[in-house]
Amino acid sequence: xxxxxxxxxxxxxxxxxxxxxxxxxxxxxxxxxxxxxxxxxxxxxxxxxxxxxxxxxxxxxxxxxxxxxxxxxxxxxxxxxxxxxxxxxxxxxxxxxxxxxxxxxxxxxxxxxxxxxxxxxxxxxxxxxxxxxxxxxxxxxxxxxxxxxxxxxxxxxxxxxxxxxxxxxxxxxxxxxxxxxxxxxxxxxxxxxxxxxxxxxxxxxxxxxxxxxxxxxxxxxxxxxxxxxxxxxxxxxxxxx
Numbered sequence: 001x002x003x004x005x006x007x008x009x010x011x012x013x014x015x016x017x018x019x020x021x022x023x024x025x026x027x028x029x030x031x032x033x034x035x036x037x038x039x040x041x042x043x044x045x046x047x048x049x050x051x052x053x054x055x056x057x058x059x060x061x062x063x064x065x066x067x068x069x070x071x072x073x074x075x076x077x078x079x080x081x082x083x084x085x086x087x088x089x090x091x092x093x094x095x096x097x098x099x100x101x102x103x104x105x106x107x108x109x110x111x112x113x114x115x116x117x118x119x120x121x122x123x124x125x126x127x128x129x130x131x132x133x134x135x136x137x138x139x140x141x142x143x144x145x146x147x148x149x150x151x152x153x154x155x156x157x158x159x160x161x162x163x164x165x166x167x168x169x170x171x172x173x174x175x176x177x178x179x180x181x182x183x184x185x186x187x188x189x190x191x192x193x194x195x196x197x198x199x200x201x202x203x204x205x206x207x208x209x210x211x212x213x214x215x216x217x218x219x220x221x222x223x224x225x226x227x228x229x230x231x232x233x234x235x236x237x238x239x240x241x
Contacts, residue, residue, distance in 0.1 A: 004217075004224040006206065008233045012049065012194050019192050019227050020053035023134065026188050030133035031063040037133050038125055040067045040178060040186075042146070043082030044138040046194045051090035061094050065124050069135060069183075070147035070165075071104035073113070073174035080172055081106055104176045110164035114176045118161040121182075130161070131221070135178070135186040139193050143201040143212025147177035150212050155180060180216060187222040193232035202228060203235035 009015050023039070030037035037060065041047065066086075074080050076087075083103040091101060102120040105113045121130055137145045147165045148154055154163050154177060161182050165175040183189060191214070193202055205214035206226065217224055 002223065004206070004226055006226045006228065006233070006236075008228050008230055011229055012046070015046065015192060015194055015227055015229050016049040016053045019047075019050040019190065020057060022190060022225065022227065023050070023054055023136070024057045024059050026134050026190075027059050027064065030187070031060040035063055036065065037063050038065045038067065038130075039134045040069045040132055040136065040182075041082070041086050042069050042136045042138050042192075043071075043085050046138055046192050047136060048085055048089045050192065051086060055090045055093040059094075061096055064096065064100055066091070066096070066101045067117075067121060067132070068102070068104050068178075069137060069145075070175060070177040071106045071113070072172040073106045073110050073176065074172060075107045076103060076105075078106075104162070106176070110166075110174050110176055114160070114162040114164045117176060121161050129181055129185045132182070132186045134188045134190060135183050137183070137189065137191045137214075137217075139191055139198055139201055139205065139214045141195075141197050141201055143204060143209075143214045145191070145213050145217065146183070147175040148180060148213040152213075155213060155216070157181075180213070183217065184219050185222075186219055189217055189219050189222060189224045190227065191217065191225070192227045194229045196231040196234060198232050199235035202226070202232055206236045 027037040072080050104117045209215040
């Protein structure tokens with residue numbers, strides 16, 4: 001893997017616009033080379049604004065297969081659902097057929113939902129470890145990505161695409177997450193962060209600190225790009241930059 005690309009922008013609006021432009025370029029290139037483009041979407045307020053920007057861009061939607069990096073175990077209409085967020089921000093605003101969207105069924109038992117999500121990815125992408133064209137991620141203040149948290153046993157799992165996650169300390173303790181090998185098999189990994197409270201975790205991740213999941217992002221044959229507001233990048237920026 002080459003060194004990650006770090007793009008620092010002024011504010012949230014610039015972050016969303018820059019992120020949308022990068023996603024558009026990646027998906028257009030993927031569709032040209034394979035007539036198929038695959039993406040794993042993230043939840044959170046930062047991606048939500050990005051999705052709204054992306055919806056008006058000329059992406060080859062007919063070639064797209066949409067997956068999700070993680071999901072809270074709630075019904076799809078719940079405000080906490082990552083699928084619901086994406087549906088509202090972009091999926092209902094672009095010409096996708098139902099068979100192009102592969103949500104994680106948060107309303108069923110987590111282990112079963114993980115098995116179903118894994119089967120859907122295998123059904124539409126080739127290889128024992130499918131290479132998504134793009135995995136979109138946020139980062140938590142604790143350095144988590146998707147629903148992979150520091151010191152969690154799920155970080156060590158290498159033979160699954162999706163796993164159930166139980167975090168009793170969280171408001172929504174039951175989740176399903178893509179695994180680290182799937183993230184690192186992607187052709188492009190794009191991480192976006194806007195909040196100053198995430199600056200320490202961003203700095204650790206960019207330094208390759210493996211004590212946090214974000215520090216373990218290392219695409220095997222792909223590239224890693226960080227798009228950050230100046231606030232989110234402040235812990236990693238050298239004085240005068």
